[in-house]
Amino acid sequence: MDPVSDVHGQPLAPESIRMMDYLRTRAAEMSIAMIRAKIRAAAHELESAVAAVSAIEARLRPIEGKWNIAEVVDHIAQTQIRGTEELRHLLAGRRPPLPPVYEALRSGAGQWAPWDLLVEELHAANHAMIELLESAPDEAVAVDAPTVKTVMVTLTVQPSGATSPQIYFAELGWKEYALLQRLHLLDHRTQVKKLRACCSEASA
Numbered sequence: 566m567d568p569v570s571d572v573h574g575q576p577l578a579p580e581s582i583r584m585m586d587y588l589r590t591r592a593a594e595m596s597i598a599m600i601r602a603k604i605r606a607a608a609h610e611l612e613s614a615v616a617a618v619s620a621i622e623a624r625l626r627p628i629e630g631k632w633n634i635a636e637v638v639d640h641i642a643q644t645q646i647r648g649t650e651e652l653r654h655l656l657a658g659r660r661p662p663l664p665p666v667y668e669a670l671r672s673g674a675g676q677w678a679p680w681d682l683l684v685e686e687l688h689a690a691n692h693a694m695i696e697l698l699e700s701a702p703d704e705a706v707a708v709d710a711p712t713v714k715t716v717m718v719t720l721t722v723q724p725s726g727a728t729s730p731q732i733y734f735a736e737l738g739w740k741e742y743a744l745l746q747r748l749h750l751l752d753h754r755t756q757v758k759k760l761r762a763c764c765s766e767a768s769a
Contacts, residue, residue, distance in 0.1 A: 567582075567585045567589075567735065568585070568717075568733050568734060568735050570733065571731050571732055571733040572732050572733060572734070575731075577731070577733060578719065578721040578731050579721075580719050580720065580721045580722070580731070581717070581719040581721065581731050581733060584717065584719045585717075585735065588737065588741040588744055588745060589741065591744055592738065592740035592741040592744055593740075595740065595744070597698065597701055597702075597740075600698065600740060600743050600744065600747075601695065601698045601699060603744070603747050604694065604695060604698060604743065604746060604747045604750070605695050607747045607750040607751050607754070608691040608694075608695065608750055610750070610751065610754050611641070611687075611691075611750045611751070611753060611754040611757070612684075612687065612688060612691065614754050614757045614758050614761075615634075615638055615684055615687060615757055616684070617761065618634050618680075618757065618761055619680075620679075620680035620681070622634060622761055622764045623635040623638070623680045623683070624680075625764045627760060627763035627764050627766075628760070628763060632675075633675075633760070634757055634760050634761065634764075635675045635676075635678075635680060635683055636671060636675035636676070637675075637753055637756055637757060637760070638675070638683045638684065638687050638757075639671050639672055639674050639675030639678070639683055639686075640669070640670060640671045640675070640753075641687055641690070641749075641750070641753050642683070642686045642687045642689075642690040643670045643671055643672055643690075644666055644670050644749065645687075645690035645691055645693070645694055645746070646690045646693065647666040647670065648666060648694060648742075648746050648749075649690070649693045649694040649697055651666065651713050651742065652694065652697055652698070652739060652742060652743060652746075653697055654711075654713075655710070655711060655712075655713055655738070655739035655742065656697070656701050656739055658710065658711065659711060660711035660712065660713065661713045663714065665713070665714045665715055665716050665734070666715070666716065667716055668716050668718045668732060674686075691750075694746065698743065710738060710739065712736040712737055712738055713736070713737055713739075713742055714734060714735075714736060715734065715735050715736070715737045715742060715745065716732065716733075716734060717732070717733050717734070717735050717745075718730050718731070718732050719731050719733075
């Protein structure tokens with residue numbers, strides 16, 4: 566059953582409802598081969614954006630109070646590793662153990678680890694997820710397959726025109742969960758590009 570309210574008890578916004586509809590519809594349409602290709606392409610797009618970032622740019626904080634690029638890359642790597650483990654459970658017919666992968670998951674490494682190490686860890690985390698999906702069987706998953714409790718974050722538009730994130734829990738099957746990982750990669754690809762552009766404007 567789809568969620569009807571967020572973590573604060575507020576009704577789901579139209580954007581959140583559309584997100585759930587998208588995941589459910591696309592998961593029903595796509596084969597594991599298609600999902601693998603989508604995630605591989607998203608990982609490549611993100612890694613290409615990250616490859617263009619210098620070690621100096623990675624540490625700049627062009628937007629006060631927001632993550633810098635190094636912290637974003639650390640977040641993606643940490644999330645990908647946890648996401649891969651949850652997918653591993655789902656593909657084996659098991660419900661992943663709690664806690665869920667929370668939306669702002671990071672380690673402290675984003676603040677001190679060498680940039681090339683953070684990039685290497687991102688690549689390794691992406692590769693682990695792709696490798697897992699490549700080993701998954703192509704046959705359909707049973708109707709009674711387990712789900713995973715997932716933290717969803719959807720950007721919503723307020724009456725004032727401002728945007729804000731809505732956070733809510735959802736139970737996702739493995740295909741829906743895998744497609745969510747693709748969207749996560751693409752969202753942060755866009756974030757990295759925007760942060761780099763802000764760094765360039767600040768230094769101009």
